[in-house]
Amino acid sequence: MWKAIKRLTSFKNFYRFSGKLLPWFGAITLVLFLTGLYWGLVIAPIDYLQKDSYRILYIHVPAAWMSLFVYIVMAASGAIHLVWKTKLSEVIANSCAPIGATFTFLALVTGAIWGQPTWGTWWVWDARLTSELVLLFLYIGYMALHSAIEDRASAARAAAILAIVGLVNIPIIHFSVNWWFTLHQVASISVGKGSSLHPSMYWPLMVMTAAFKFYFATVLMMTARNEILERDQNSNWVREEEKNL
Amino acid sequence: MTPKRKRRLMMVLLIVLGVGTAATLALTAFNKNLMFFYSPSQIAAGEAPKNRYFRAGGMVQEGSLKRDKDGLTVRFVIHDNEKNLTVAYKGILPDLFREGQGIVAQGKIASDGVFIASEVLAKHDENYMPPEVAAAMKPKGIDKKPKGQ
Numbered sequence: 143m144w145k146a147i148k149r150l151t152s153f154k155n156f157y158r159f160s161g162k163l164l165p166w167f168g169a170i171t172l173v174l175f176l177t178g179l180y181w182g183l184v185i186a187p188i189d190y191l192q193k194d195s196y197r198i199l200y201i202h203v204p205a206a207w208m209s210l211f212v213y214i215v216m217a218a219s220g221a222i223h224l225v226w227k228t229k230l231s232e233v234i235a236n237s238c239a240p241i242g243a244t245f246t247f248l249a250l251v252t253g254a255i256w257g258q259p260t261w262g263t264w265w266v267w268d269a270r271l272t273s274e275l276v277l278l279f280l281y282i283g284y285m286a287l288h289s290a291i292e293d294r295a296s297a298a299r300a301a302a303i304l305a306i307v308g309l310v311n312i313p314i315i316h317f318s319v320n321w322w323f324t325l326h327q328v329a330s331i332s333v334g335k336g337s338s339l340h341p342s343m344y345w346p347l348m349v350m351t352a353a354f355k356f357y358f359a360t361v362l363m364m365t366a367r368n369e370i371l372e373r374d375q376n377s378n379w380v381r382e383e384e385k386n387l
Numbered sequence: 388m389t390p391k392r393k394r395r396l397m398m399v400l401l402i403v404l405g406v407g408t409a410a411t412l413a414l415t416a417f418n419k420n421l422m423f424f425y426s427p428s429q430i431a432a433g434e435a436p437k438n439r440y441f442r443a444g445g446m447v448q449e450g451s452l453k454r455d456k457d458g459l460t461v462r463f464v465i466h467d468n469e470k471n472l473t474v475a476y477k478g479i480l481p482d483l484f485r486e487g488q489g490i491v492a493q494g495k496i497a498s499d500g501v502f503i504a505s506e507v508l509a510k511h512d513e514n515y516m517p518p519e520v521a522a523a524m525k526p527k528g529i530d531k532k533p534k535g536q
Binding site: 309330 | 398403406414423426482483509512517521
């Protein structure tokens with residue numbers, strides 16, 4: 143069993159398998175984005191209060207969800223790497239950091255752009271906004287720590303521990319709007335309560351959420367493949383790949 | 388699982404558990420400081436800081452918005468279904484400011500108990516719907532109930 147997992151997650155197998163998946167994932171991402179953006183920005187009705195400005199949620203909400211999701215993937219890969227010392231999990235964790243940081247940055251910026259006309263301010267230090275900013279610093283800290291340590295094995299270990307410690311921030315971000323009085327509103331969509339978005343606005347959001355998920359998977363594979371090629375550049379299978387180009 | 392891996396797995400779980408406990412304790416201890424604003428009930432109970440700027444938040448009472456003779460100062464009442472607080476503000480209100488909507492104001496309590504605000508922010512709720520749906524819901528009285536206050 144252990145041997146089979148090792149073989150399946152070897153750099154060579156991941157590289158070849160992801161190479162086959164990539165075009166499909168890229169195409170699905172593109173179709174979902176075009177559908178979701180057109181549906182959300184053109185077809186969906188205006189909001190009774192915010193008029194057109196609410197449409198930024200089609201970027202803001204999926205980006206914010208992904209910022210949490212990517213962090214969980216990163217910390218889980220880091221933990222797997224710490225315990226089982228598998229090579230692929232280390233590569234996945236490293237590849238997650240810049241992608242997650244981008245989603246977090248996007249969520250913060252779109253939130254500020256929405257906050258200015260809606261709340262009357264770009265930024266407030268309430269629990270939700272502050273904890274999301276901490277998440278951005280965690281991603282940046284992960285990348286900084288990883289690149290600051292010369293030895294690859296110690297760098298991976300230190301970064302993985304940082305990622306696991308930072309995991310505590312994820313429930314804080316998610317529940318901040320319920321635990322404390324914040325300026326940020328409570329969640330519009332939750333598993334237990336359903337949605338307080340009108341269906342005509344809810345479905346394009348779901349398409350955008352799927353688009354972001356596929357985008358993440360696509361970019362994650364591309365980033366991981368880069369790192370794999372770099373690490374295994376002197377191995378036979380990479381030379382073979384080169385010949386096939 | 389080899390003993391070495393078992394030990395490392397325990398270490399990972401220990402980190403998660405340890406950090407989780409520490410964070411829970413810290414957040415419980417700082418609970419009050421993490422509140423972005425005070426509700427009218429808390430202010431009435433004297434929990435808000437005196438002689439210092441703080442934020443007060445609540446729903447704007449229907450029909451309470453009044454403009455002073457100078458044409459600049461607005462007065463309105465915010466409530467949390469229990470207590471009321473009169474707010475006076477000189478300046479431009481945010482676009483989303485409406486009666487029945489949540490707001491957060493920064494300022495100080497004057498000696499007459501009126502909250503003198505230097506900044507008023509609109510708090511948006513979690514409901515999104517097209518204008519037709521909102522119009523159809525209003526007469527039936529299925530209006531949103533105040534939440535998160």
